[in-house]
Amino acid sequence: MTKLTINGIEIEAESTWTILEAAEHANITIPTLCYHKDLSPTGACRMCLVSVKGAKGLVTSCTTPVSEGMEVETENETLTSSRQSVLKLLLSVYHDTGYKPDETDNELFKWARHYGLDPYAHMSSKARFEVDSDPNPFIFVDMNKCILCTRCVRACAEIQGRFVWGVSERGFDAHIVAGFDEDLLDARCESCGACVAYCPTGALSLKPTIHVGPAEKLVTTTCNYCGVGCQFDLNVIDDRVVRVTSNPAAPANGMHLCVKGRFGFSYVHHDDRLTKPLVREYLLKGEARPSKADRGPWVETSWDTALDIVAEKLATARDTYGPDSVGVLSSAKCTNEENYLMNKFGRQVIGTNNVDHCARLCHSSTVAGLATALGSGAMTNSMADVYASANSILVIGSNTTEQHPVFGAKMRQAVLNRNVHLIVADPRRIELCDFAVMHIQQKPGTDIALINGLVNIILEKGYEDRIFIDERTENFDVYAENIKLYPPNVVSEITGVPVAQLYRAVEIMVKNAPLAVFWAMGITQHTVGVHNVFALAGLQMVLGNFGIPGGGVNPLRGQNNVQGACDMGCLVNVYPGYQAVTAEAAQQKFESAWGTSLSNKVGRTVTELIPDVLEGKTKALYILGENPAMTDPDSNHVRHCLEELDFLALQDIFPTETSAYADVLLPGVTFAEKTGTYTNTERKVQMVRQAISERGEARQDWDITAEIAKRIIARGGREINDAPYSSWDYADSGEIMAEVAALTPSYGGISHQRLNNGEVLCWPCPDPTHPGTPILHIGKFTRGRGNLIPAIHVDPAELPDDDYPMMLTTGRVIYHWHSGEQTRRVKELLEVYGEALIEISPEDASVIGLNEEINKVKVTSRRGEIIATAWVTNRVPEGLIYGNFHFPDANINYLTKAALDPIAKIPEYKVAAVKIEAV
Structure with missing residues (x-):
């Protein structure tokens, strides 16, 4: 520690701190404009000048390190005069161009007034730049308000890693430009808004709400898109969300957000919102359904009527055909509390373990x-641990900068700031490859061979961590025998990866330990998805990369609460906390808690329940917040199955593609209208807080489920006795979380109270005094010893042939999310990415005759066809095309195959055979 005095106060500071940092820690304010704690200091604005005894002249406190015995003054007449002069100079180039700036965010105005200056008396009367000259729909650009602090330049480089903004010209003509003085999107802007968040003057603002005044209230909540779990502030005026702003205290992301998190909120107020219960007319009339293909017109009705119908239909199916004729599909979009009740509903009220959700389709x-x-x-x-401690990162089957943009940006920063060695293994050349020391471009469906081949080389070279293997794993001998089947030459033939690349990848991973491994659905959505995961777990066990900072296996969850919905x-096959339904002790525990007998038979997954409609096994479905008509593979077949279903109750915020097959529509609420928790991909449990009232007659989702449960219980058919948690009378979602904590050991110490008090808790958190567990498997694995399981390469279920010579793989794009119900209702996102695009290589485009006049393609598989716009790009290699499922008219899932992993029952979205032609 270093001792110094600031304004006569003796303080201690870390020897690496600057004067400004030391002052901030001592709660002494020094004015700044170009400085921000998240960005590298430049000392450019001269507002933070201070007097240091013995120094020649004033010094910039943001760049001057502390030293022993230093004596600093932060306020005196000389400093006041200096700051007034600086402010006058800065205001002299600042021009008010007509729109009213939100002065509460204008740091230039704040400091001007603090030092006795009227900003409007000193600002320029002449505009130097065109206002709102950039056509992008997200960021309002008015360089007349720019003071060249370069925060935007540094934020784009140091937070987002995109390097869009720069300084053009010199002297008085110097100004900020995007790229080579081009439009933002042409300069490869990802529209994250970091530049806006860090701008101190309003030169860069949020375009969709540029004319909206200061918020009446700010409500901190958690993002409802991907699994990163970003937090931010919802700005509310007149019971409407008007903007999203960064919250620097957000645990997962700080000030950083992606385009969807910062700009993708307006769907909350879209006219398409469901605001009243809807029931098919035939049900109200007590008639038979008009036809299988057409369930007849919708009729608005009361909540009591709608809930009674749902209860009657689900109870009738249960009592007539048995509990397993009913399926309960919950949602990774919804809170832990809502998902817990759906699990309880299926098991206690219906009596079935047919409880599933979309994790079946992504990370089962x-x-x-x-x-x-x-x-x-x-x-x-x-991610913070990996960012700080990993020396190499393997990203395989994850387009991280588009699917989990904030984590993707952190990976870019790890490369730029710490020289972390990034290896990307992906059939496509994704954006992250630009930052990788190596891009391994394996053929789709050959990941097991690739990983086993790397381990083969590790063992050949003697690079394995023998102590870790001996002390912390089991089954190594059997595992190693399997690895012998994957020598480099065989692996190269299977994967298409040159042998030299395999050896180089091993050298990078071993010589830059610890290695962190990341994956997403490029690994999981295969018929060998579980074996892909076995292979990656084995790689990290052989290298000893578990239970340490910067290591581990890190699957990135696709939706905001996939992790939590699984946990609940x-x-x-499991009760909350992964307690097996087949385990007698777990069954007895929940029977005692819920007051009824429970099935010990593993239920049927969503990928079984829907096809089983045609077998007569599935009679009724209760679906919360999911859209299987868009998201499930072989969508034509899925829709046919839904047509044949006896009864479907759908609870959602919009009419979706699935609602065409529903009999009752129950209007739930968005994340902005509810209180509860999400669990992000790092196991971090975070609060979602209600910011606005429910729209129309929409109701809290947990309350809807509870009301249906109470009605079915009242009808009888299953004996439910008085027990500690048999009741469905909840005052709020906090009471539901208390029940979760009582029955789920890993959540035992988690409560709304602790989270609202600012604690950051990662499960396992077994009791109210436990701080949570950021790193798993320290010292030993959860199961004791790690199980080294042989992973065996098997070809995908469908490969190209003469009839369907191209290979198709699927995924998402940065501007949309999942089946698009939310993002397609955000005008600005549609402006940038308004239709489905099929990525095709220049070589394949030339073969089928694509050109400037012909840019549409018809893509056909054995299951269906779509017509979409082609994007000719080097992102995909010859022979492979890529599509997304965000748009109903050209949904790639019309083409995908419902071949399942035999263990996890997850479909093989990532490999299908297709043919493509220009149209």
Whole structure:
């Protein structure tokens, strides 16, 4: 520690601190404009000048390090005069161009007034730049308000890693430009808004709400898009969300957000919102359904009527055909509390373990694979831990900068700031490849061979961590025998990766330990998805990269609460906290808690429940917030199954593609209208806080489920006795979380109270005094010893042939999310990405005759066809095309195959055979 005095006060500071940092820690304010704690200091604005005894002249406190015995003054007549002069100079180039700036955010105005200056008396009367000259729909650009602090330049470089903004010209003509003085989007802007968040003057603002005044209230909540779990402030005026602003205290992201998080909120107020219960007319009339293809017109009705119909239909199916004729599909979009009640509803009220959700379609193979190998099916480390401690990163099957943009940006920064060695293994050349020391471009569906080949080389070279293997793993001999089947030459033939690249990748990973491994659905959505996960877990065990900072296996969850929905028991084989339904002790525990007998038979997954409609096994579905008509593979077949279903109750915020097959529509609420928790991909449990009232007659989702449950229980048919948690009378979602904590050991210490008090808790958190567990498997694995399970390469279920010579793979794009119900109702996102695009290589485009006049393609598989616009790009290699499922008219899932992993029952979205032609 270094001792110094500031304004006569003796303080201690870290020897690495600057004067400004020392003052801030001592709660002494020094004015700044170009400085921000998240950005590298430049000392450019001269507002932070201070007097240091013995120094020649004033010094910039943001760049001057502390030293022993230093004596500093932060306020005196000389400093006041200097700051007034600086402010006058800055205001002399600042021009008010007509729109009213939100002066509460204008740091230039704040300091001008603090030092006795009227900003309007000193600002320029002449505009130097065109206002709102950039056509992008997100960021309002008015360089007349720019003071060249360069915060935007540094934020784009140091937070987002995109390098869009720069300084052009010199002297008085110097000004900020995007790229080579081009439009933002042409300069590869990702529209994250970091530049806006850090701008101190309003030169850069949020375009969609540029004319909206200061918020009446700010409500801190958690983003409802991907699994990163970003937090931010909802700005509310007149019971409407008007903007999103960064909250620097956000645990996962700080000030950083992506385009969807910062700009993708307006769907909350879209005219399409469901605001009243809707019931098919035939139900109100007590008639038979008009036809299988057409359920007849919708009729608005009362909540009591709608809830009674749902209860009657689900109870009738249960009592007539048995509990397993009913399926309960919960949602990774919804809170932990809502998902817990859906799990309880299926098991206690209906009597079935047919409880599932969309994790079946994205990460069920991760959960199954890691639970078997390690004892826990979750991300082992945090992104902050990896960012700080990993020396190499393997990203395989994850387009991180588009699917989990904030984490993707952190990976870019790890490369730029700490020279972390990034390896990307992906059939496509994704954006992250630009920052990678190596891009391994394996053929789709060959990941097991690739990983086993790397381990083969590790063992050949003697690079394995023998102490870790001997002390912390089991089954190594059997595992190693399997690895012998994957020598480099064989792996190269299977994967298309040159042998030299395999050796180089191993050298990078071993010589830059610890290695952190990340993956997403490019690994999981295969018929061998579980074995893919076995392979990656084995790689990290062989290298000893578990239970340490900067290591581990880190699956990135696709939706905002996939992790939480799994934790809450919305899977066919486990109660909350992954307590097996087949385990007698777990069954007895929940029977005692819920006051009824429970089934010990593993339920049927969503990928089984819907096809089983045609077999007569599934008679009724209760679906919360999911859209299987868009998201499930072989969508034509899924829609046919839904047509044949006897009864479907759908609870959602919009009419979706699935609602065409529903009999009752129950209007729920968006994340802005509810209170509860999400669990992000790092196992971090975070609060979602209600900012506005429910729209129309929409109701809290947990309350809807509880009301249906109470009605079915009142009808009888299952004996439910008085027990500690048999009741469905909840005052609020906090009471539901208390029930979760009582029955779920990993959530035992988590409560709304602790989270609202600012604690950051990662499960396992077993009791109210426990701080949470950021890193799993320290010292030993959850299952004791790690299980090294042989992973065996098997070809995908469908490969190209003469009839369908191209390979198709699928995914998402940065401007949209999942099946697009929310993002397609945000005008600005549609302006940038308004239709489905099929990525095709220049070589394949030339073969089928694409040109400037012909840019549409018809893509056909054995299951269907779509017509969409082609994007000719080097992102995909010859022979491979890529599509997304965000747009109903050209949904790539019309083409995907419903071949399932035999263990996790996850479909093989990532490989299908297609043919493509220009139209």
